[in-house]
Amino acid sequence: MEDFEQELAEISKYFEKFAMTEYELRAFLALVLLGTSTPDNIAMNAKIPRTSTYKILERLEERGLITSLEGRPRVFKARNVYEIRKSFSENLDSLFEKLTELSDTLTERGQPQLIYTIYGKERVIEKMKEVLNSAEKYAMISTPKLREIRQELSKEIESALSRNVSISIVAPDNQRAPPGTRIFRNNSLIATDVVSDGVRAIIASPDLSACGFTDNPILAEHLNSFVDILTTRNSEGMKRLL
Numbered sequence: 001m002e003d004f005e006q007e008l009a010e011i012s013k014y015f016e017k018f019a020m021t022e023y024e025l026r027a028f029l030a031l032v033l034l035g036t037s038t039p040d041n042i043a044m045n046a047k048i049p050r051t052s053t054y055k056i057l058e059r060l061e062e063r064g065l066i067t068s069l070e071g072r073p074r075v076f077k078a079r080n081v082y083e084i085r086k087s088f089s090e091n092l093d094s095l096f097e098k099l100t101e102l103s104d105t106l107t108e109r110g111q112p113q114l115i116y117t118i119y120g121k122e123r124v125i126e127k128m129k130e131v132l133n134s135a136e137k138y139a140m141i142s143t144p145k146l147r148e149i150r151q152e153l154s155k156e157i158e159s160a161l162s163r164n165v166s167i168s169i170v171a172p173d174n175q176r177a178p179p180g181t182r183i184f185r186n187n188s189l190i191a192t193d194v195v196s197d198g199v200r201a202i203i204a205s206p207d208l209s210a211c212g213f214t215d216n217p218i219l220a221e222h223l224n225s226f227v228d229i230l231t232t233r234n235s236e237g238m239k240r241l242l
Helices: 004-018 022-034 039-046 050-062 081-109 121-134 146-162 217-241
Strands: 066-069 075-078 116-119 138-142 166-171 182-185 192-196 200-204 210-214
Touching: 022 039, 022 050, 022 075, 039 050, 050 066, 116 121, 121 146, 121 192, 121 200, 121 210, 146 166
Parallel strands: 138 166, 166 182
Antiparallel strands: 066 075, 116 210, 138 192, 192 200, 200 210
């Protein structure tokens, strides 16, 4: 983090090549359609302020998206699309080379095991929705408050099931599970846990007012294993009863 500002400045140069304001985008697209044109004509067709047009066009020229010819009035022209594509590809390759370099450096130092703390019931519920929406193969929910969770996350659960995501739920007796999910009973639950594909996980306080979230696969898998133990024990208990 000591070199953060330096790294930020370097990486920002690459992103500047891709980022455009609305006025810059309007001016660029107008030039693509017009071919060659004057600032006044560009402003009229792009529907941007005439007073800002020169500055906008100069920024586009600095980024290598357009060229200009000196004269009165000055004339601007969009660069060849294939040249722009080549320039963007080179910048994109350079950007990801830099990001890969930073990622490799982080791996060498040891990847931190991060848990993010989220406060506020609304935000906790929103994070749970996000975790469920990210599921591609399976999701596991362990909660003593299934009625409330079912009400808050009904759309996300239905959406996951429609994507053929397998959902297992651990909850106390007498709490109805959503159709299409597998239910396992446990009356000793305190916290609410939500795990998605073993790579994203949430553990929330009993009243859902705060939670810890991680997208670190090692930590997520640890919580996933805990929920899995609850379902396994329940299944074994059912076999003994049978």
